[in-house]
Amino acid sequence: MRPKNLAKEEAIRLIALQIISEEGLENLSMQKLAKAANISPRTIYIKYENKEDLLIKLFIDEVLGKYEKAILENFDPKMAFADGMKRLWLNTFHYLRNNKPAFSLIRYGKSSPLLNKAFQDKNIQQGAFFAPIHTFLKTNVQAGLIPDLPHDVHSALLFSPIQDLVAEYFDHLDRPVQIITEKVILTSCEIVIKGILK
Amino acid sequence: MRPKNLAKEEAIRLIALQIISEEGLENLSMQKLAKAANISPRTIYIKYENKEDLLIKLFIDEVLGKYEKAILENFDPKMAFADGMKRLWLNTFHYLRNNKPAFSLIRYGKSSPLLNKAFQDKNIQQGAFFAPIHTFLKTNVQAGLIPDLPHDVHSALLFSPIQDLVAEYFDHLDRPVQIITEKVILTSCEIVIKGILK
DNA sequence: TTAATAAGTAAACAATCGTTTACTTATTTT
DNA sequence: AAAATAAGTAAACGATTGTTTACTTATTAA
Numbered sequence: 001m002r003p004k005n006l007a008k009e010e011a012i013r014l015i016a017l018q019i020i021s022e023e024g025l026e027n028l029s030m031q032k033l034a035k036a037a038n039i040s041p042r043t044i045y046i047k048y049e050n051k052e053d054l055l056i057k058l059f060i061d062e063v064l065g066k067y068e069k070a071i072l073e074n075f076d077p078k079m080a081f082a083d084g085m086k087r088l089w090l091n092t093f094h095y096l097r098n099n100k101p102a103f104s105l106i107r108y109g110k111s112s113p114l115l116n117k118a119f120q121d122k123n124i125q126q127g128a129f130f131a132p133i134h135t136f137l138k139t140n141v142q143a144g145l146i147p148d149l150p151h152d153v154h155s156a157l158l159f160s161p162i163q164d165l166v167a168e169y170f171d172h173l174d175r176p177v178q179i180i181t182e183k184v185i186l187t188s189c190e191i192v193i194k195g196i197l198k
Numbered sequence: 199m200r201p202k203n204l205a206k207e208e209a210i211r212l213i214a215l216q217i218i219s220e221e222g223l224e225n226l227s228m229q230k231l232a233k234a235a236n237i238s239p240r241t242i243y244i245k246y247e248n249k250e251d252l253l254i255k256l257f258i259d260e261v262l263g264k265y266e267k268a269i270l271e272n273f274d275p276k277m278a279f280a281d282g283m284k285r286l287w288l289n290t291f292h293y294l295r296n297n298k299p300a301f302s303l304i305r306y307g308k309s310s311p312l313l314n315k316a317f318q319d320k321n322i323q324q325g326a327f328f329a330p331i332h333t334f335l336k337t338n339v340q341a342g343l344i345p346d347l348p349h350d351v352h353s354a355l356l357f358s359p360i361q362d363l364v365a366e367y368f369d370h371l372d373r374p375v376q377i378i379t380e381k382v383i384l385t386s387c388e389i390v391i392k393g394i395l396k
Numbered sequence: 397t398t399a400a401t402a403a404g405t406a407a408a409c410a411a412t413c414g415t416t417t418a419c420t421t422a423t424t425t426t
Numbered sequence: 427a428a429a430a431t432a433a434g435t436a437a438a439c440g441a442t443t444g445t446t447t448a449c450t451t452a453t454t455a456a
Contacts, residue, residue, distance in 0.1 A: 002403045002452045024310045026224040030444055040405045041445075051444065107309040110365060111302065112222045120369065149385070150377045152366045157386055160358035167308060168350045171318065179348045187347070188355055195393025200422045200433045228414055238435045239415075249414065 009047055011037045013062050017101035025108045056118040059109055063102045068129050070095035077136040081145055082193050084136055089162050089189040096166045103166060146196045158192055207245055209235045211260050215299035223306045254316040257307055261300045266327050268293035275334040279343055280391050282334055287360050287387040294364045301364060344394045356390055
């Protein structure tokens with residue numbers, strides 16, 4: 001049989017992300033995607049059941065999967081708390097800064113009911129994303145370093161700001177001076193650490 | 199001449215928000231909206247130029263306008279720092295908790311290029327949203343209480359977590375025990391305050 | 397070398413999209 | 427009471443939507 005053309009499969013995912021990032025999820029259509037990827041609409045349906053299936057797989061496997069891997073690079077749950085936090089923040093900053101299309105879809109993951117549901121389902125059925133971070137926080141609670149709060153609360157307190165700082169990095173891209181620098185990220189991370197430490 | 203039916207105008211806005219909240223911005227269509235509001239599609243075009251105009255006005259005037267008003271209730275830039283922060287956090291929590299459709303569109307404001315651009319344009323041309331918060335932070339920088347960082351950085355550090363906590367409140371709505379309570383909000387706010395104070 | 401078969405294409409499907417045309421209704425001003 | 431006029435409706439416009447049908451191409455296993 002004729003083998004799959006993996007280059008076309010990758011083109012679909014790459015260009016879908018590009019359209020979402022530049023024009024918005026609400027302006028992505030299968031026909032626009034096919035045309036931009038220089039393939040027939042039918043080809044997308046060989047690789048994905050339908051549009052929702054494409055979006056969910058793009059979000060869960062392609063975007064969140066790679067994002068998780070990038071964030072956890074050189075991170076170990078046994079690291080000292082402040083070191084671990086700085087590693088996670090810098091990894092987030094570096095990865096997202098260089099992957100705007102991925103960041104765009106991640107943002108839609110918090111708005112779109114479809115993607116939000118897909119994320120929750122995945123977390124329940126196949127184990128949570130960012131499991132090492134769970135362990136890291138749990139360990140530091142048990143060590144008495146940080147207060148014992150639900151994981152979702154920890155997550156909001158410790159990682160929401162870095163996500164918004166990345167958004168601000170992109171918002172400032174076309175301006176003469178970039179205010180969101182690595183130094184600002186580290187300063188911000190230290191402020192967050194100071195708040196959570198008992 | 200025949201006067202505008204204000205009830206219909208409000209129905210359009212209300213039902214548009216409802217559809218966006220339940221089905222997502224990507225599933226809002228003018229015909230669906232008209233049918234749900236029990237009016238002719240043409241009626242929407244009497245009040246709004248086109249779909250983009252409707253979305254932008256819904257976002258800027260209806261949602262962000264009311265949101266700003268609600269957050270600043272009983273807030274004064276001259277309040278003590280911790281008091282002001284707690285006021286802003288609790289106002290945010292109370293308002294958004296009771297206005298899920300508004301919260302949904304606010305979330306889309308950070309993903310959708312159209313809405314994001316509209317927000318930035320508005321902030322530049324007609325003065326920033328949440329101006330009293332600007333003043334509040336500036337005052338506390340000058341008083342030497344908090345570090346002198348760009349406003350966007352302050353904003354990410356001090357208010358990103360409360361937005362995500364509200365999202366988690368809604369995510370937990372159907373579960374037996376609500377973990378995002380007013381007490382958790384206040385505890386979280388105190389942690390953020392502790393981090394930023396010099 | 398050929399039979400088998402999945403990958404891929406071009407073109408089209410009904411349904412729906414955003415928007416408009418042609419018309420009626422309701423209200424105000426004269 | 428009638429002229430003027432914006433608000434609103436029903437129906438339809440061409441374009442585009444997600445998806446499929448009918449067909450061709452490229453590859454592998456026999």
